[in-house]
Amino acid sequence: MNDYAISVIVNGVTYERRIPPRRSLVDFLRDDLALTGTHVGCEHGICGACTVMLDGVPIRSCIVYAVQADGASITTVEGLSPDGSTLTPLQDAFVECHGLQCGFCTPGMLIAATALLREKPDPSADEIRDELGGNICRCTGYQQIVEAVQLAARTGGTR
Amino acid sequence: MIVERPAPAVETTAESPKHRYIGKKRRAVEHRRFVLGRGKFAGDVTLPHLHHVAIVSSPHAHARILGIDVSAALALPGVLGVVTGDELCAQTKPLRQYLDMPGVDWFPLAGAVARYAGEWVVAVVATDRAIAEDAAELVEVTYEPLPAVLDPERAMADGSPPVHASHPSNVMYHRTFVWGDVDAHFAAAERTLQARYRWHRSATVPIETFAVVAAWDVGTNMLDVWASIQMPQYPEQLATALGIPLNGVRVHFDVDVGGSYGVKRGIKHSVLTAYLSRRFRVPVKFVEDRLENMRGGDMHGPDRIFDVEAAFGDDGVVRSLKIRTIDDEGAYPGRSPLQMGKPVGAIVGAYKIASVRYEVVAVVTNKAGQVAVRGFGQAPTNFVLELTMDRVAAAVGIDRLEVRRRNFIQPQDFPYTIPSGTEYDSGDYPTVLGKAERLADVDALIRWRDDARAHGRVAGIGVASCIEPGGGNAIFQALFNPKDDSTTFPEGCQVKIDRHGTVSAQIGVASSGQAHETLVSAVLGEEFAIDPDQIRVIHADSLAGLPSQSPVASRMAIMLGDASVGAARRLKAKMLEIAAYRLGMSPSDCVWDGTGVRRADGTGEIVSWMEMVRIAHVTYHKLPPGMDPGLQAQFVLEVQNSGRLPTPDGRVQMYPCQSFSAHVVAVEIDRGTGKVSFHKYALAHDCGTVINPDIVRGMVMGGIAHGIGAALYERFVYDDNGQLITQTFADYMMPTTHEVPPVEMVEHETPSPLTTMGQKGVGEGGYMSTPAAVVSAINDALAPFGTRIDHAPATPVDLLERMR
Numbered sequence: 002m003n004d005y006a007i008s009v010i011v012n013g014v015t016y017e018r019r020i021p022p023r024r025s026l027v028d029f030l031r032d033d034l035a036l037t038g039t040h041v042g043c044e045h046g047i048c049g050a051c052t053v054m055l056d057g058v059p060i061r062s063c064i065v066y067a068v069q070a071d072g073a074s075i076t077t078v079e080g081l082s083p084d085g086s087t088l089t090p091l092q093d094a095f096v097e098c099h100g101l102q103c104g105f106c107t108p109g110m111l112i113a114a115t116a117l118l119r120e121k122p123d124p125s126a127d128e129i130r131d132e133l134g135g136n137i138c139r140c141t142g143y144q145q146i147v148e149a150v151q152l153a154a155r156t157g158g159t160r
Numbered sequence: 161m162i163v164e165r166p167a168p169a170v171e172t173t174a175e176s177p178k179h180r181y182i183g184k185k186r187r188a189v190e191h192r193r194f195v196l197g198r199g200k201f202a203g204d205v206t207l208p209h210l211h212h213v214a215i216v217s218s219p220h221a222h223a224r225i226l227g228i229d230v231s232a233a234l235a236l237p238g239v240l241g242v243v244t245g246d247e248l249c250a251q252t253k254p255l256r257q258y259l260d261m262p263g264v265d266w267f268p269l270a271g272a273v274a275r276y277a278g279e280w281v282v283a284v285v286a287t288d289r290a291i292a293e294d295a296a297e298l299v300e301v302t303y304e305p306l307p308a309v310l311d312p313e314r315a316m317a318d319g320s321p322p323v324h325a326s327h328p329s330n331v332m333y334h335r336t337f338v339w340g341d342v343d344a345h346f347a348a349a350e351r352t353l354q355a356r357y358r359w360h361r362s363a364t365v366p367i368e369t370f371a372v373v374a375a376w377d378v379g380t381n382m383l384d385v386w387a388s389i390q391m392p393q394y395p396e397q398l399a400t401a402l403g404i405p406l407n408g409v410r411v412h413f414d415v416d417v418g419g420s421y422g423v424k425r426g427i428k429h430s431v432l433t434a435y436l437s438r439r440f441r442v443p444v445k446f447v448e449d450r451l452e453n454m455r456g457g458d459m460h461g462p463d464r465i466f467d468v469e470a471a472f473g474d475d476g477v478v479r480s481l482k483i484r485t486i487d488d489e490g491a492y493p494g495r496s497p498l499q500m501g502k503p504v505g506a507i508v509g510a511y512k513i514a515s516v517r518y519e520v521v522a523v524v525t526n527k528a529g530q531v532a533v534r535g536f537g538q539a540p541t542n543f544v545l546e547l548t549m550d551r552v553a554a555a556v557g558i559d560r561l562e563v564r565r566r567n568f569i570q571p572q573d574f575p576y577t578i579p580s581g582t583e584y585d586s587g588d589y590p591t592v593l594g595k596a597e598r599l600a601d602v603d604a605l606i607r608w609r610d611d612a613r614a615h616g617r618v619a620g621i622g623v624a625s626c627i628e629p630g631g632g633n634a635i636f637q638a639l640f641n642p643k644d645d646s647t648t649f650p651e652g653c654q655v656k657i658d659r660h661g662t663v664s665a666q667i668g669v670a671s672s673g674q675a676h677e678t679l680v681s682a683v684l685g686e687e688f689a690i691d692p693d694q695i696r697v698i699h700a701d702s703l704a705g706l707p708s709q710s711p712v713a714s715r716m717a718i719m720l721g722d723a724s725v726g727a728a729r730r731l732k733a734k735m736l737e738i739a740a741y742r743l744g745m746s747p748s749d750c751v752w753d754g755t756g757v758r759r760a761d762g763t764g765e766i767v768s769w770m771e772m773v774r775i776a777h778v779t780y781h782k783l784p785p786g787m788d789p790g791l792q793a794q795f796v797l798e799v800q801n802s803g804r805l806p807t808p809d810g811r812v813q814m815y816p817c818q819s820f821s822a823h824v825v826a827v828e829i830d831r832g833t834g835k836v837s838f839h840k841y842a843l844a845h846d847c848g849t850v851i852n853p854d855i856v857r858g859m860v861m862g863g864i865a866h867g868i869g870a871a872l873y874e875r876f877v878y879d880d881n882g883q884l885i886t887q888t889f890a891d892y893m894m895p896t897t898h899e900v901p902p903v904e905m906v907e908h909e910t911p912s913p914l915t916t917m918g919q920k921g922v923g924e925g926g927y928m929s930t931p932a933a934v935v936s937a938i939n940d941a942l943a944p945f946g947t948r949i950d951h952a953p954a955t956p957v958d959l960l961e962r963m964r
């Protein structure tokens with residue numbers, strides 16, 4: 002199979018690469034671009050660990066081929082903080098509320114919650130639980146995650 | 161509308177000493193790297209010339225391997241090599257198992273016989289994972305299917321197909337312990353009851369699969385390993401299996417582990433990967449895919465049948481218990497049978513039961529191997545204990561909470577020795593249960609339930625209590641294998657104060673979400689009276705670090721906490737000596753005051769932190785004669801109240817510290833779908849002195865979520881042909897935000913007398929109590945139907961059947 006040339010913008014940087022058509026987007030991000038913040042939990046679209054933003058919409062990068070992202074703009078967890086080191090209100094709230102333990106589901110949770118807060122700046126607990134229902138966390142029991150999103154909504158959403 | 165509740169304040173029984181940092185809200189220092197996407201997980205590790213592995217698995221539950229043709233795989237461009245079980249079994253030593261089982265060998269790849277569907281048979285190494293997978297598909301294995309046995313009771317019977325032909329039977333261990341006068345207590349009892357329970361196979365299934373990178377260096381003859389590991393004696397077992405000196409294995413513990421809860425014991429993955437690296441002289445990475453993990457990762461949890469008898473009075477007071485446990489270990493028992501040993505240390509739960517007969521049977525079948533799972537076998541045992549207390553309550557017509565109160569070990573009884581020989585350190589069970597009752601508002605719950613029933617709905621209230629032993633030790637090894645006399649289970653910490661006066665600590669473990677850097681820095685900050693956020697904690701590799709047994713057994717607050725205190729106090733004693741010499745005083749006449757040292761009578765100048773640091777590191781002429789320069793101290797702690805062998809009748813001191821919790825839940829079951837939803841989840845919890853309230857709460861909440869999974873959803877189901885049919889996340893159902901309700905929790909502190917701060921363990925209790933509490937509520941809901949559930953998980957299909 003021939004490699005394909007793609008051009009994608011990831012966290013504001015344009016990358017041009019030749020890749021095999023079967024390479025998943027998450028493998029492309031992790032292996033080709035060394036952006037290892039996005040994680041792989043199941044590779045069949047259930048756990049949400051691989052969630053990234055594709056043209057502003059959260060998607061599961063394990064069930065999208067990298068070639069499908071040709072021309073798209075992608076945000077991964079590494080791109081949430083504008084300078085890569087100052088925490089966004091959401092990231093800060095996850096730390097403050099202990100909304101994580103091992104940190105493995107966290108990048109996907111942050112992307113999903115970022116999308117939620119853009120849509121609904123002041124979500125109820127039920128709405129948060131609905132939106133994050135596709136991201137599995139085995140560590141926290143979710144409660145401190147919900148509290149973190151609520152805190153972020155109060156302190157500044159996705160700023 | 162669901163209302164999320166903030167963590168409540170901690171309430172204390174005893175007068176707690178004044179702490180600067182212990183018990184206070186503090187952010188976990190680890191979190192910053194995770195929210196920035198800068199965690200370093202084993203799967204993120206990359207090295208020059210790194211190669212990748214894919215696995216060929218057996219499609220048969222039991223089969224002889226007649227031949228393997230690897231020529232097509234080897235011909236594929238990018239493939240470096242292929243290794244079969246024959247080669248690996250000849251070139252490595254069997255993986256460590258803990259029972260004495262002659263003829264039962266466990267290797268990373270099956271040799272002559274594959275013993276379960278999904279067992280790994282061949283490994284392919286290639287330049288990338290996709291090519292390795294392509295090549296794996298080209299490997300031709302010829303099998304001769306053999307009869308398989310999947311039911312543990314059938315496997316125990318005469319005439320069962322043997323799982324290991326070289327072992328006389330499928331029963332790998334069978335022992336009956338009797339502690340106290342069980343026969344007399346049963347004979348004298350006003351009442352007895354009998355019940356059978358089933359705890360089906362599930363596991364804690366972290367979102368990260370097992371990942372390992374191994375690099376054999378031909379120049380230094382050293383093996384470097386990065387792995388998502390949570391396992392005692394991992395470097396030792398690697399060295400033994402590979403036949404290399406232990407000082408030639410360097411395991412890097414500065415790897416973030418993406419959840420474990422007991423199961424990240426990828427020793428077979430690691431031996432395989434290390435072997436491949438040495439064999440092909442390239443660094444090799446193996447990241448299990450989800451199928452390799454679920455079918456072949458040997459990470460399933462306990463799978464048990466319990467037969468229980470209880471002897472009790474009309475007053476609901478239980479005198480004696482008989483418990484028989486059959487555990488289906490799968491094909492390779494490994495360490496898992498010891499999970500029937502750990503419950504010995506809390507075999508009567510929180511109750512003053514005078515005698516116990518405990519029979520354990522470890523049996524092998526043609527299923528994936530088991531591994532340690534959160535609580536090390538005590539979640540199923542507590543499930544059975546608590547459901548039995550519910551049955552006792554029903555038999556005598558007394559409220560379930562009241563029956564527990566009548567049986568509780570009382571606060572004045574501590575230290576209290578249970579019939580199996582374990583001394584409980586401290587507790588106040590009636591007070592904690594009372595707090596759970598008030599928090600849940602049980603009277604209101606009863607009104608809610610009765611009203612729901614009056615309207616034709618199916619609703620119930622459940623209750624469970626739980627002892628959570630913490631601290632860990634190795635005693636079940638000797639208990640289940642007289643050839644094993646291990647009694648040491650240490651944890652170490654090394655602390656340094658450098659020339660600039662900053663403090664760093666080295667710990668010898670990787671963390672999988674327990675925030676050990678936060679723990680150690682808080683403890684050291686408290687000891688040195690300095691801001692914990694200024695203290696750096698690093699995870700040393702296995703050659704640089706001190707002995708450690710990894711974060712198992714709810715032990716790190718207890719063990720790593722006190723090892724850190726020990727190292728800090730050694731350093732403080734040295735600094736005190738330095739300061740006293742400088743003041744021309746005897747050390748006994750000087751005291752610490754904040755971060756400096758002064759005369760004990762409070763007069764005169766303070767020798768400052770930086771002055772002591774400078775004397776230690778720079779001005780040797782000011783150092784007390786004969787003292788070593790520098791400021792560094794190590795402390796290796798043996799488990800408190802441990803280190804003894806079992807008595808001949810199998811009485812043991814299991815873990816030193818006993819945490820306690822009481823859960824009250826209310827559920828409603830949908831009559832049309834069988835779905836269980838929570839109206840209330842409340843608990844009171846006591847793990848002694850709390851070091852970090854958010855971390856304690858998170859541990860409990862996470863355990864509850866696992867417990868809800870085990871109670872209602874999660875099960876590894878094998879079909880009659882021995883094929884695992886719940887092997888993806890689409891069939892193995894794990895709770896999401898929709899299935900885990902908001903939980904209300906109150907924390908109570910009964911300090912342990914055995915630890916420096918009064919702390920106890922916290923990692924496992926949620927998982928040990930929740931399945932019992934949830935099924936207790938289901939049974940209350942089913943009572944009007946005259947039926948009950950005695951197994952976990954209680955799936956919607958089970959419940960629909962019961963409500964017919």
Ligand code: FES
Binds near residue numbers: 041043046062063
């Ligand atoms: S890894 Fe993509 S959904 Fe699980």
Ligand code: FES
Binds near residue numbers: 103104107138140
């Ligand atoms: S923090 Fe570990 S899986 Fe969510």
